[in-house]
Structure formats: C-alpha cells, structure tokens
Amino acid sequence: MKSIKTAIIGMTGYAGEELARLLYAHPKAHIEIATSKSYQNQCFSDIYNNFTHISDKVLTAENLYEISKKVDVIFLALPHGIASSEVTSAVLKNCKVIDLGADFRLKSQNTYEHWYNTEHHAPELLQEAVYGLCEIHREKIKNAKLVANPGCYTTTSILGLYPAVSEALIDFETIIIDAKSGVSGAGRAQNLATQYCETNENMKAYKIASHRHTSEIEQELSFAANTDIKLIFTPHLVPMNRGILTAIYAKLKPGVNYNDVKAAYDKHFGNEYFVRLMKKGNFPETKWTKGTNFIDIGFQIDERTNSLIILGALDNLVKGAAGQAVQNMNLMFDLDEKMGLQYAGIFPA
C-alpha cells in the first residue's frame, strides 16, 4: 500500500507538533504539507529543535482548497471558529478531513453558538461530520469524510462514563466530573496566566460551571443514555506539562453492585486496545499514559454513599488530541487502528 499523503494545518501549535511526531513515526503515512500562520517559510525544526535531523519540512501558508487537491487527508489544528469557515463540500470532495478543533463536534448549531458565543459558518456539515471517539463511533468513522476529533477533557469524561451511562447503572442527575489538566492543554500562547511563575507551584479551578467541553460531554452521554443529560464539569490547571486526570462521581441506581459495574466496563472496553481497565483497587496516574494513546480507567464503589467513583487518565496531546487523530486516520484508511501508536510510554518524563 502506498503511503498516505497528509497535510497538517497549524503544525506549530502543541497539537500540530505532536501530530508531526506521530506521523514521522507512522509506517504508512507521511506529511506532505505543513502550514503555520506564525512561522511561514521557516523550517519547522528551527521552531521545534526536537525535529532537527528528523524533519526538513518548511512551513507554508494555508489554502485549504489548494491543499485538498494534493493530499489524502488534512488534519486541522486550529483555534475554534476557523475550520467551519474553511472546510467546504469542495474540500471534502478532494480529500478527507480530521478536525482537531471544536467546530464540528456538536450536532446542534444552537448548542455550538450558545457555548462558543460565535456564529457557525458551515451548519450544513454538522450532520455529516462524525464525532471521532473511536471506541464509540468506530464504524461511522471508517466511512467518514469529515471527522471531528474530540477534545482532551471530553475523551476522558465520555469514555470514563460511557459504560455506566449506556447500561443505565447511575442516576443521570447526579453526575459530577472533576478534571485536572497539565498546562499544555492551554496551547502554545503568550499568556500571563500560564507564565511559568504564575502556574508553577499552584493549583486552581477555572471556568467553573461554564467550560465549553461540557456541551460535548453532555451530547455524547445523552446519546448513550437516550435521554437528555446535564452534568457538572469542573476543569483544573495542574503544574505539569501533560496529562489529564478525571474523577467522576455519580449515585448508583438501587441494587447496582460492583459486579454490575465491572461487567459494564468489560463489555464496552474489555477488548479495546487503547482503554486499559485497571485491576480492582488500582487507579490511574497520568504518568503511566504520558506520550501514549492509552486511556487508563479504574473505579470504586463507595457503599457508604451508594456512589460510583470513576478515575480516568490520559495524555491530553495524544489520546486527547493528536494520537486519537491518527487512530481516526487509521480507521478512515482501513489500516490497523493501532498502527504507529503501539509503544510504551516514556517514564519518568
């Protein structure tokens, strides 16, 4: 089989750069075109010296339609609001698109415009777009032209809850997601709040009861529950580069016990390579997922309060962004889903 020609739009953000790392190591894909708004005509390895001796790619300007004629798949790693202006039916006739941003994740234009507080420029594509959470929408992804790669928080949250919600083991009105993220989730921007001295040796919550990923989590869990779910999602910033840890709480439905929960997680994820279910009494730590496409999930029944506590961990730039994008690409091009993603994490790192 020929190597898949890819383009990365926005390769100098952290997600774009991580995608480059994965694609340079991928056996059946290569980067044909790489763009950057801020660093046009510069050598990628002059921006990211970790690519010296690996990449001699020069960053170019972005013209999505022209690029779509030259490649098999375009990865978009852009701030929200841009992809919906640039992805068109014409582009999608030429090549497949995997959007790492938020523009095509929500099925409802209203919900998007409410949470993102901006107009959506391509509402006609919302139904065509497939939500790229491979473990849940695998079959649709295989045939998709346009895949909306999930957010980092949402991947942990949805996968953590999916079996419990699908099997209706919990009271849907009691779901609380308390999520903690490393700083790379904020992207590679100049920002006083994420200056080293402002973030190091500090822990804080932010966007309390108002983070946009809430809408994405609710959409997918509502589909799974077949009813409308509203939940609390609280993100936190942790002084570390990578990793998301999520603690999820919900009241168990009457009569539900450990074995029921265990059976649900085994049923949905027991055969999923990238979901590592922890043994009883063990819980995930972000360090074990660093650099990989794995998500680790463990849970505990609290009999005192009749609650289910689910812990999930992943690398926000891999399973939470670039790795999942490659997993989607593998599915869309009928490759082994694990291709290029099957390696041990680096530790300590």
Next chain:
Amino acid sequence: MKSIKTAIIGMTGYAGEELARLLYAHPKAHIEIATSKSYQNQCFSDIYNNFTHISDKVLTAENLYEISKKVDVIFLALPHGIASSEVTSAVLKNCKVIDLGADFRLKSQNTYEHWYNTEHHAPELLQEAVYGLCEIHREKIKNAKLVANPGCYTTTSILGLYPAVSEALIDFETIIIDAKSGVSGAGRAQNLATQYCETNENMKAYKIASHRHTSEIEQELSFAANTDIKLIFTPHLVPMNRGILTAIYAKLKPGVNYNDVKAAYDKHFGNEYFVRLMKKGNFPETKWTKGTNFIDIGFQIDERTNSLIILGALDNLVKGAAGQAVQNMNLMFDLDEKMGLQYAGIFPA
C-alpha cells in the same frame, strides 16, 4: 506580658519545622524545648539550614511529663497513635497541649478505632479535648487544656462547607469533596511513591472512598447540621510542595439562590480575618495562600444542575497545621488571635 514557653515535640517533621518558623517570629512566645526522635542531640539548624543564624536550638529526647513541668504549652507533631499514649491528666495539669496529630480529633472512640485501625490509649480525654478549628470552636478553645488541631484536608473541607451546612442550604446526601494536595502533606519520609521522579509531572488520586480525614469532616459537619452526614472525600496528590485546593459539590435545596448562599458565608465568615471570601466570579488559587494562615473561599451556583460548587484553598502546613496551631495558642493564652500570623504570603514561591 511574659513570653509563653513552648515545647515542640517532633520538630524535624515538616509540620514541626513550620511551627518553629512561626514561633521564632512570634512576639509573645518562644521555643523552650525542641525534641526529635531521629535527630537527638543535633543542632536543629544542621538539619534545616534555613534556620542557620536564626536558631541554635539543640534537639533533645522526648519525655512528655518532664517537659510539661517546664513549659506553658506543648505542641505535638507526631504520627497518630503516639499522642494518645503520652498525653495524660498529669501532663495536662502542668501545661496546655496542642496536638497536631489525629488522636484527639474524633469524639467517638469507636469511630477513631474504625478509621485508624488501632486502639485509642486515652479515650477518657476525648470529651475534654477541643477540636481546634478556631472559626468554629473559638470560645471552647479559649478555655481548653487539650486542643486537637484539625487536619489539613479537613480544615479546607469543613470551613468550605460550614455555612452551607449550618444554614441547611444543601441536600446533605449529595456532598462530594474533591481535594488536591501538594506533596508536603505526605510528611518528610523516605517513600518510593513520593520520590521526585515518581511524583513530578504526575497527578493521581489515592485512598479513594477510604481516607481517614473523612471521619473528621463528617463529625464536624454532622454537629453543624444536627444530623448524621455521610459524604465522599477524594484526596489527590499534585506535583507541588504546598497547598490544598478543594472543590466541593452539593445539590441546593429547593428555592435556595445566590443571595442565600452569599448571606450564609457572610454571616459565618464575614468578620473572620483568616477566611478570605472571594468576590463573585473569583475563585481561590493555592499560590495566594502560600506561607500564610489564610483560607480563601469562593463559590458558584450552577443553575443547570441546581448545585452549589465551593472552592477553597489554603497552605496545608500553615492554616492546615502549624499556623492554626499558633492561632489556637493565641486563643488559649488570651492573645490577639492574629499575633504572629498577620503577613502577606510570599509570591512567586
């Protein structure tokens, strides 16, 4: 007034050492005796070089009864299970005692023995001991002989919830406390899990649904609610030296709105110097409390789920340990409660 003579039992743990920092700066107290099991006969400043040119104290062995004859107050900074063997009525006849450990915090011997999985050696003192959360038990503390200084997690959790629980604004069956702590909370021990490379760049939860501080939080909130409360408490380890951030969730009782909650917090804490209530829309960050005896509290109503979200932050070694102990001492010796504790935190640090 004469300077209060103090003894610190266990001055080479992190809490004992922090107490030394505060007492060396206290205008009306001094350290008469300092003991250490591991470093007897050594100079304190040879163990902690931050005290060079500040302290020439030599560490001695511990004999609580003999020490009680020479000082006005003894601070105990020991692992649990020891204080209850050594504090006796005879000791308490000679001097006051402030125990930074867990032995005298719970009123119920059964509850103690259940959660700590060990025998209590002085159950007869449990009722006499006063729980040293100054903002709640101020009057009792003033007359106490034996004060049980609260734990670090518990101070954040109880103070965070106290107004909401006292005023019955929330559904007591829905309380969830998701707490995140810096590593100094684990003490100064050789431990593989807290080796630098195992803890740095990592986030994890631990003792899920089983941490001992749960019992302490439930005791105090049950007193406040005048009914038995059971709740979920989940501690996490964060890669930073100091600080606890706590996110607390509960369903609001029907009809309770922002103003009700605001009024409750103002009523209980509006005049408390060490409780800093955040302005609407602002939330605490651990960095602002570092090195100080302040606890910062903010809250948010989530109308979508009819929930109250409370955020609290403090320095686990100060308001969560040594600072609160000094605040207790000030109360017990009829000094200005703020004495020695009224300074700005160090930032960035």
Next chain:
Amino acid sequence: MKSIKTAIIGMTGYAGEELARLLYAHPKAHIEIATSKSYQNQCFSDIYNNFTHISDKVLTAENLYEISKKVDVIFLALPHGIASSEVTSAVLKNCKVIDLGADFRLKSQNTYEHWYNTEHHAPELLQEAVYGLCEIHREKIKNAKLVANPGCYTTTSILGLYPAVSEALIDFETIIIDAKSGVSGAGRAQNLATQYCETNENMKAYKIASHRHTSEIEQELSFAANTDIKLIFTPHLVPMNRGILTAIYAKLKPGVNYNDVKAAYDKHFGNEYFVRLMKKGNFPETKWTKGTNFIDIGFQIDERTNSLIILGALDNLVKGAAGQAVQNMNLMFDLDEKMGLQYAGIFPA
C-alpha cells in the same frame, strides 16, 4: 522614631511586590505611595491576592518629583533606562532613592552604554550613586542619597568572590562564574520563552559571554583587586520559581591553601549576619535561602587542578533584589541593618 514613609515605583513587578511583602512586615517603615504603569487605579490586592486582608493600597500613576515631596525614600523597581531619566537632583533634594534597576550601578557611562546599548540620561549622578552591596559598601551607603541596588546574579557573584579577590588568593585571569537562576529573575512579563511548558522540565544557558551583569561584577571585583578584571559569566535558567546558585572557579595562586581561603572568608564575612559561611564539606542549596535575605557560601579546594571552587546561593528576589533594598534602607535611616529581615526561610516552599 517615626515610621519611614516609602514609595514603591512599579509595585506590580515581582521585585516591587516582594518589596511590598517586606515593607508591610517592617516595624519602622510603611508604604505611603505605590505606583504601577499597567494597573493604575486598581487595588494592589486585586492583582496580587496574597495581599488581601493585608493591603488596601490603590495603585497610582508615577510622577517622581511630586512623590519625592511626600516620602522619605523612593524605591524604583523599573526596567533599565527609565530611572536615569526620572531621578534628578531635585528629586534627591527631597528624599532618598534606592534604585533596584541597573541605571546607576556602573560608574562608567561608557561601560553602561556599551553593555546596555542605550544612552544614559543622568551621567552626572553616576559618581554620587553608591553601589548598594551592604557587606562591601556599608559606610558609604549610610550617607548616600542615591543607592544603586545590585542585580541578583551580581550579588551572588561578587560576594562569592570578594574575599578571594581582595586577598589576591586567585589568578584573576581564570575566573569563571557559572550561575543558575529560577524563572522569577526574568520578571513578570508575557514571554513565549518563559511560558510554563517551554520552561518546565528544561534547562538552558542564555546570553552566553554577553550578559549585562558581567560588567557589574567586573567593576566591583576590579575595585577589590585594584586591577582590571575580566571574567566569564554564564547564566542559566532553571525550572523553579526562585533562587540563584552560582559555581565559581579560579586557579589558586601558588602556595595558597585551605586555611588561607578560610581565613579570607572569615575575615570579610565572619561577622556578617546575612552571609552564612558553610562548614567545611558543606555547600549551599537554594532552598535554604528561599524567602530570606541570606546568602550562603561554601568553598572547596581542588588540589588535583590547584583550583578554588566557590558555591553561593541566595533568593534572587530578596538578597538579590527587595531584601537588599530594605537592608540598604535600614542603613540609610540608621536602623538596625537586620530590621524586618531576621526570620527563618520557608521550607519546603
């Protein structure tokens, strides 16, 4: 004695804010006026929440001459090039000035303009200004109107070498200073290079053979040596908030041994409160100086290469900036030099 009225010009940078921390705790000085270019008319404690309940100061605009009429001393915490435009003879007639910036540190206008690549606007004040390294220029500082507070790197470097150079124990042509600094040394600016993810888990050198502090170190050591000294100074950025560690290397002159070096350091610093000479075989660590005005110095003779290796550590924002400024103020106003600076460092922090 009445409280000294002070003004801090630029109180929202890290050095200005650290000065505020120290002055709020100072028994004989208070902040009368605080200015900020970026945050005029805002409450200082809204920018730095660590000051909530400590300070209700509102930040004002800066007009140095007007301010000079209202206070006893002005602290300038400004980027270089501004102080030399604003400090005038008229200002100095009204009050004393302590400049934490670089404008008045060098005696030679040429040297300043060469290293700083900018014009000096007040060359006539260069001779009047006293270099505020208290341990070296104490007597001159006492009578100074204008004190140039030394840089953070330079304090460590000059004090580390001063006895060895003054006593001519080393070959002046072989001095190498390898310095490592925490990130707060870069100030509170939005800067891609000091974003958390770019700085955390990284170590780098910068401004190799070209850092401006070189000129300041050479000036002071040349005075001490009574001959022109040129040396290598290499700064590094370390992923931590505060602290400078400096390793200094030089060949010993023939016949110089351990006792000679020991005698020199004892002679110059044996009675200096803020210089803590380490015992033989012990070396400084930045953590022991954090938050304090101490500088810790240790040295080793390497007989294999006939070299002297000196290690020095301090807190760049205290002895390297705000603390030294307060020490200077104490000297200038005939107070105990240690006033407000005599406390143990915070650890772990």
Next chain:
Amino acid sequence: MKSIKTAIIGMTGYAGEELARLLYAHPKAHIEIATSKSYQNQCFSDIYNNFTHISDKVLTAENLYEISKKVDVIFLALPHGIASSEVTSAVLKNCKVIDLGADFRLKSQNTYEHWYNTEHHAPELLQEAVYGLCEIHREKIKNAKLVANPGCYTTTSILGLYPAVSEALIDFETIIIDAKSGVSGAGRAQNLATQYCETNENMKAYKIASHRHTSEIEQELSFAANTDIKLIFTPHLVPMNRGILTAIYAKLKPGVNYNDVKAAYDKHFGNEYFVRLMKKGNFPETKWTKGTNFIDIGFQIDERTNSLIILGALDNLVKGAAGQAVQNMNLMFDLDEKMGLQYAGIFPA
C-alpha cells in the same frame, strides 16, 4: 535477519526500564529474559504501568551464566561492583555483553579502585572491554564482546570536548565542566535527598571535585589528547526528571579562532547522526533532546577572556544510558546504527 535475543539484567531501575521501552520498539531485537532483584516473579507491567498492553514479561532471577546460553546479548543495568563479579570469560563465550554500569569503563584497575573505593573483581577483562562511546570507538565496538556503556555525565562531557581536545585547540590545564542533571540520574531509590519536597524548587551542586565520572572523562580525553589531562567536573541536581546540560570552559590556545573550532566540530561530528551541531549563536536546551538519542552541541568564543565555551545537552536515560546501549548493540550486530532510535523527541514533556 532473525531478531536479536536480548536479556536485561535489572529491568526495574530507570535505565533498565528505558532500555525496555527502546527494545519493545526495536524492529530487529526483542527481550527474551528480564530480571529484577526486587521484583522477581512479578509482572513488569505491574511495576511500570506504562507497559500495560505492551509487555507481559515476568521478571525472573538473575544467573548470568545460564542466561548467557539463551540470548545473543546481555544488557547489565546494575549498581557498580556487581558486573565485575558476574561477567566472566565463560559468559562472554556464549554471548555479547553491554554493561551500562561503571565496572568496565576504566582501563586502569588502580584508577577504578581509587575512585570507586572498592576492589575490581575482573581486572583481566579491562583491556578487552571497549568503551562504548559510538562516535569515538565505533570500529572497536563493532567487534567487541564486552562493551562498557559510558555514563550520562561522561557522554556529554567527552563528546562536548572531543573535537577541541583532539585538535589541541585549547589549553588542557584549564578545562572546567559544569554539569546539571535531572533527578532520574540518581536512579530509582528511596532516598531522603531526592524526595519530592527536598528536590523540587531547589538547585544544588554535589560531590564537588570528587565525582567518579571525572576519572572516565579524563581517561577518554587523555587518549584523545595523547597526554594526561586533569580537569574540574562539578555535577548539579536540577528539579526536572530528565536531561543533562553541560557548560564546558577552557582557554583557547593562542591564535585559535571561531573558524578553527567550527572546523574541528564539523570534522569530528559533521556526519554523526546523533550529534546535532547547533548553528552559530544557538545553544542547546535539554527539552529538545528529551526521550531521544541525540546530543546537541553549541559553542561560543569569548574573545574578552580568550576562552571557548561549549554547551551540550542530552537525555541522561537515552544517549546517556539506554539509547547509547541500543546504538552499541546495533553496531555489534551489524545493524543500521540508527535502528530503533530515529524519531523526534516528545515536547512538551
């Protein structure tokens, strides 16, 4: 070609575990046997959860002779002093050995016993052993039975200096190496000094003028210089997981200029894949090498002091340990030297 059968002796230390990461990703080698003293009969992925779904290897006891009959190459990742007892001629008849420890690095038994303060148990193998710094001893390594893999500090130091020393551009009596290492260099041991709170937010030097790696650096540079070299080597501990940054200083010989130095580095390393020479004015940062086998080298001429300043950076667990071991294996088995090591580093990480 068949897959190379390897054994890792001591796979649960950080170097052993990193070797596992690299060998699981190597196209032409696999781990046949993995041993651990502390974790015998346990599943490797239960100790290091980053290997869950990657490795099902069970750790066994170590019997070097028996193992040597079953594999093509043994990697030893042991504390010093053990390898020299266990590696025998009989073992070397059965298979090749790559020792990541110090036992076979020094040619002189005396030097070893002096610096390591212990007896050497296999002095007869010292001459046979090849020092495994591939860029310098490539041809000898290809035919070696026993390779002594260099230390982490030594790789940076020797490669940084090799061209300057080989071409005699510097005064050999003036070499100073100031090295800074992440904490993983201290290994995975329970140690108070490397507990999180003792190491985080701190910088220190250690083993000043007495670190064992000095002997190794001097040996190799003395070979290169064809004369006996003595130098200063100062290691430092930096609060980060991985990475070594080394600043090297030496006086230039009269008349040597930038072009001479540039020519020397180009000559020796211009074609070396794993040595990345920085462009003029650029200098290495450890972050760009993280997780990879690259060493980045830059230099600066300081005309003011007629000195050469060389900066080098690498990942202490890869080019400084496990990666170089794989590079050695590739050479010894006539594979492409880059096999399994040709990928971009992970950033931010």
